Amino acid sequence: MRLLERMRKEWFMIGIVLAIAGAKLKPSIGVNGGPLKPEITVSYIAVATIFFNSGLSLKTEFADSRLHASPCVFCSDFNQGSWWK
Numbered sequence: 001m002r003l004l005e006r007m008r009k010e011w012f013m014i015g016i017v018l019a020i021a022g023a024k025l026k027p028s029i030g031v032n033g034g035p036l037k038p039e040i041t042v043s044y045i046a047v048a049t050i051f052f053n054s055g056l057s058l059k060t061e062f063a064d065s066r067l068h069a070s071p072c073v074f075c076s077d078f079n080q081g082s083w084w085k
Contacts, residue, residue: 007014023030030036 028034030038032039
């Protein structure tokens with residue numbers, strides 16, 4: 001029972017060790033042009049996932065205030081930019 005509790009507590013470290021061991025055993029999976037397509041998954045999907053996850057962790061008060069302010073800033077910037085033309 002103690003081993004199972006320890007594994008639940010250290011699940012992230014165990015996952016990292018398994019991922020490194022898998023990459024050492026079969027490196028052709030993660031190579032450019034391989035089945036994982038790292039040139040697409042890392043540059044687009046991973047970055048989008050990181051930003052989405054950080055957006056989910058924002059407090060709602062902060063997000064509401066930013067959502068209210070951003071259209072005002074966009075409109076004022078757009079209007080000032082069109083004055084010079």
